[in-house]
Amino acid sequence: MEPQVIHEAVRSGLARYEYRHFIIFGANSEYAALATECAGDQGAWWEFHDEYLFEAQARTFTRAGTIALAEREGLDLEQFQHCLDTQAHAQRLITMQEQAIASGVRGTPTITVNGRIVGSSLQSILDAVAEASDRSKE
């Protein structure tokens, strides 16, 4: 949903969009999330996000595939591999997961607007944004 929402609401400055990991598909999913956070250390969070979400093949979720992706993005491979091997962002993911569950998130994708869960259709999101905008003006 994010492209449309970003296009409609975020570019206008009315809203910001945040992506949060909610890992439900096991080890590969967790590995991809960790790799994305490690890439974020070097300014390539969105590049990894796009690769995993829109382009990824099964091989991308392996260590070799992830390293190849980091190399393709021009990352410092030594730093990246150290980040992966030490699971440097594991606690960040755990915290994200706990906060999501506490917010009522039970599956993916789940969308919230100012903390309130809304439908995942573009119209539902835009309606919620408009409602939140009206409320903020009152």
Next chain:
Amino acid sequence: MTHMRRRLASQLDMGRLDMGRLDIVRSHVVRSAAIRSAGLTALLVGIVILLSGCGSDPAPDPTGQPSASQGDQAQQDAALSYRAGESESVETVASEQPSSPASPSEQSATEQSASEQAASGQSGQRVEASSGSAAESQSEPEAMLANTIAEGHRAGLVADRHIVGDPQAPIVITEYSDFL
């Protein structure tokens, strides 16, 4: 005189005989004519039946290919219904056909499929249009996202690794998702 009478009588006898032969011939001719008439009638009826039978045949193949047998026709129908179920455009179907069909029946089916779908025109265009819009709807958001993120980077909008937009924006849209 007697001789002449005999001769006349003989001629009369012969004439009677001839008259009798004529009657036989005439009746034979009449019967033959009746038979011919009946035969012609039957022939005409046969021609009419043949012509009406030809009229109910499927339209001849405009490409001049030999007409398909009933079995081939069934294969054509199956092929057409399969393609209709897949909602492919005329161009897609045409492009997917092998350059040298394995058999004349397949070639005939291919050509009939293309000609029938071309003849249907509007439905083909609708399918093509819907396919095009589907392709656009798939590619456009990704391009839009890439552009937006690139623009966000240039404008300093990407405030954090997982955030796009103004960090001071009053509304926060959060997506909880999994990469798989």
